[in-house]
Amino acid sequence: MQKLIPAEAAPAEHVALIRQSPLFNEDWYLRTYPDVQILGLDAAAHYLWLGSLLRRDPSSDFSTAGYLEMNPDVGAAGMNPLLHYVKNGHREGRRLAPRRRALDPASWKQGSVPAIADAPSVLLCAHEVNAHMFGGERSFIDMLEALGQMRLNVYVTVPKEGNADYIELLRAKSCGLFAFPYGQWSKNRDPDETSIEDFTHIIEQCNISLVYCNTIVLVDPLIAARRAGRVTAIHARELIDHDEHLCNRMGMDAKGIIDRILKQTDYVVANSAATQKLFAHSRRSFHAPNVAKVDALDMPNPVADRIVFGIVSSNIPKKGIADFVEVARRAEAVAPQAFFRVIGPDNDYVAELKAAGLPGNLEFAGYADTPAEAMAQVNVVLALSHFAESFGRTVAEAQAARRPVIAYRWGAVPELIDDDQTGFLVAHKDVDAVVARVALLCREPHRIAAMGEAGREKILRQFAPVVLRNNLRQALSAMLSEPVALRADATRRLTIIVPVYNAPDAVERCLQSVLTRTDLARHRVLMINDGSSDERVQPMLERFALNPGFHLLVNPQNMGYTRTINRGIQWAGDDDILLLNSDTIVHDGWIEGMQKVALGTPKAGTVTAMGDNSGAFSFPTSGILNPKPEDMSYDDWARRIISFTQDSDPIDVPTGNGFCMYIRRDLMDHIGLFDEDAFPRGYGEENDFCMRTIKAGWKNFISPHAYVFHQRTASFGAEKEGLMKTAMEIVNQRHPDYARKVKAAFGSGRMKQLRALAAKAYEEGAVVARPAWRDAQVGEPADRSIHR
Template sequence: MVKLADIQILRGSGLFDEDWYRARYQDVEILGMCAIEHYLWVGARLKRDPSPKFSTTRYLECNPDVEIAGSNPLVHYIRWGRFEGRQAFPVEPKASDTSVIPLARKRSERPSRDAIVYESHNLKLQGAPNSLFEIASGIMRRGNFEPVLMAPRGGPLQQSYAASDIECVFHGIPSEFLLNADRRNSFLQTLSKHYKDANAKLVHVNTLPNYHCVLAAAMAGIPVIWNVRESEDPDSYYDKLPPDLRRLAYSAFAKASTVVFVAEATRQKWVDKLSGVVESVTIHNGIDLGRLMRHVYATNRPTVRSSLGLREDDIVLLNVGTVNKRKGQQDIVDAVQILDDHIKRRLVIAMVGFSPTQYSDYIKQRLEALSKEGVRIIALDETTSEEERRRVAELYLASDIFVLTSRIESYPRVILEAMGFGLAIISTPCFGVKEQLVNGISGLFYEEEQIADLSGKIRLLCDDREKRIQLGFAARAQLSRLNSYDQMLDAYERVYKSVLRKNSIQVKSA
């Protein structure tokens, strides 16, 4: 929690420039927060500077004990550091402060670093591929390793990787190719050669469908980190595969060096299956919230709501995610269906993630029926470009309530995004969601298909503005206690270094 005493000491220190901070970090204005509170809440953890006179990063680099203790660097300097003879450093201009994106350089033109291949099953703007991109791009910025993206084919995220100066290789070998038993080994060998040609010291494989990438890396003698982001039943996940391929997929776990889960609840489901087979750890997702918020830096909530034709007393209920049975959006339309008419007339349902599927079409038909009862609808297809993400960011900014209806999720990004925008959240308590939110404090839980309960919670938040605001503030505060983006990157780098160290010892002993 932000302490009033800390706010007062920063305000009177002469080292915090509120106007400068708001101008430099425009998401503060978007969130409607006091600049000093933002810095104390999350700004320092993001290594943001409070004024040109004080560099957060330099102070923490020179005083690692401050970061280890979890102290706010500027508060520490004012209260203790200056009296202990510790130095405050001015902020140095950075090339990254400009809006010019340099042309991508070839790997040979950069300092030599150990290459890590990041293997993504697709490059859509969806949860798992987005999370892998943010890991790879963050590792690239840190400069300790050389990320290389590999995927079966290109997609919308390809441009983001290129803009991050990350080499992209499209090998054209999705897991479905292994259904061809006659050519299976040939495909694995080809993929293995791609990893060798990249001079990879480590392969970071994303998601369970990429089991063949784990096998290919093992064939090349390259250690593997395997990110499991799914929470389906471990014993039946690969049941759709032919029996021989199913056995091969499960055998991949013994080939990995470490399996990284993004939710402890998911890891616990796999513990018995992986015990004695492979080491497993949990690293909660931290997200680069600025990547989404930058789309609304030049606007504000009233402007966006006006552009959407919203009235002052309208309540916007937002759901973001691929519209499918697993994500259960039918709960929303069923719950809104039984609301009182006076609430329906104020309610706007914004749903993002439609695609040409039978379930999507069904939900659209249900939403159209609700529109005839006075509920206004904003329906967007799945985003296919960073530019289209602007619409999503605007909807987060314009919304009042976020509803997650998923049956299965590990540690959903959309919950973190909704927390960052300070929305009141209603969610199913599936897996990692219980590690993100505290029921009744930073969010409200309902059990899937419990329509009356969901409808009651929507009614409560529509009628009680103070409750919405209270939950939104609590969600934002809870986000500050979860893994930050940098803390997530720290954790992955520790795993990388540990695996590479163990592999080096094994190679030497051999």
């Protein structure tokens, strides 16, 4: 359809004046703002109608924002800046503002996030600022929030300031923001040396270590970074091999675009598995999915007699709005209780659709400021894009809001929808199949609630913001060649939970070792008496509770291990948790040995210590007691073991062991507590929890820096076999791949190597020798410390 710009917004005589002005460059405008050409709009008319409102420049020689800043009466009168200059400003001697440069004071906005002197600095570059916040803007905010949780100094660049609320949000979540014009990659645009110079100044001024472009269409920042010798990365959000418009815009085929991307950047981060496949032959790619704001979308989905089917989009043709209208038209006969609602901005394309005539069961509801506002207006969401979505943000948001989705099986959308479970997938452009699913849900409306709950669970597990943060943290640790910590970890408190049931002698040994080997000014210990029948236990726990940092809870009756630790986890508030059996003995530095992995390893959700008598976690030999030499103390023997094992990387495994297991609080916020209904008495609860950890994108590790001594089952005694048998039946039923994963992990070469290192502690005369590869230079040495 031909796009229409309202005549009153761009009168022909005004268009002619703009086109004739030497300060308007049509080729430059179309190259700099490729969406204008994609939509088929006249460049001069677009600038008059919309471009100036978005603070777009008509050429490199005229600054829209600068002219309005110097001449505020023009903006107050609502006049187009260039039109005003052509008609009046030139005659009145109004000053033209030169192109804004990155180091102009007006370009800089001080951020609200304090910079850390010794932390790496990242420059996050946006490619566009729209008047409304669509998927691109929301994804950029997600990126900024994820990076903002890390121990990084994040600076932001935007090509203009067309949305004051959005700019303020970016400023508040960063160390600072630069707003200055820079263009996008297209076949007719060469690199802009002025923009490159601007980015170079920023890189030098802010001591940038990594330049991170939030899309593949930015080139100038990458050139500046390469010239300055800094690391570069781009976030690929396009399915290049399915995007004809993109290939036409770039003037090359998909392979050419991909090859050029890999040449001009060091690393690629893909927003979906489908996108990452395009870079599968490169070992420099990572996967960090787009996410949905699950907390803001935790909302009911009441279904009335009239079921509302909606589409939420920017209302451009390629989003499938015409298909949605046709679905509504055909549904009038087969699903009379269905109502259809389009949520998105009014524009010329919407005007054309309305002029062509709409079915009576459809309305255009206008733009919604937030995803939650959009989802509150519908029961079921349709995703009918004609182009291959590289993620499908609206699909994720809909499911997070308990709205089933009917979508084309196209692009990366199938990664988000479990067909017939969280929604329906149909063939691309098969409108009849969409209508059939609409009719099915109208006949069986109870399925909407079931699908909605399943969809929210899927998004919580796979596409919550913490998943993006963890994946980005792993990627940036590799890019910067150093572990990237989280800001909150510097002050993170730990609650050590010791559940107690009888065995007072073992309990006293355990608590005494914890008391003397834990920094109780920083961490705390929670003892929970789970209805011990031995009368000696309670007085002994009360004595320990007199020590600063020790706390005591008493269950009114025996609640069982799993309910007891869940009670402790909830009592601990926002603290990380360390579960410690009451028949263990810890060593000097044990907390540091656990946190070195838990806080220093991206994606670490749980960390289990090595032990002397802890089943599969016994070292050096699994499944037996590994005796401590009688002439050595617990501290000395643990120190000797660790002196050999510390050169091993942490080993990821499918399960942890609750005898000494560290659990990150943000993992529990993500997947919930232990399942106390299925595993009330203990055994199996940590296996199930750790498998849920993996399915949510986290990992379970064994720390080579902690070695805890364990008497084993002092509390359970003869019940052990029955408890284990019942528990493992449930675990294997829930997680059919559990046994295979356990066999692979505990029989791996890395595990055997760790056991061999631990075994050296028993060899007389054995001394620690640092592996040669640890100190070997790889490639050209670089002093990264200068980029701080």
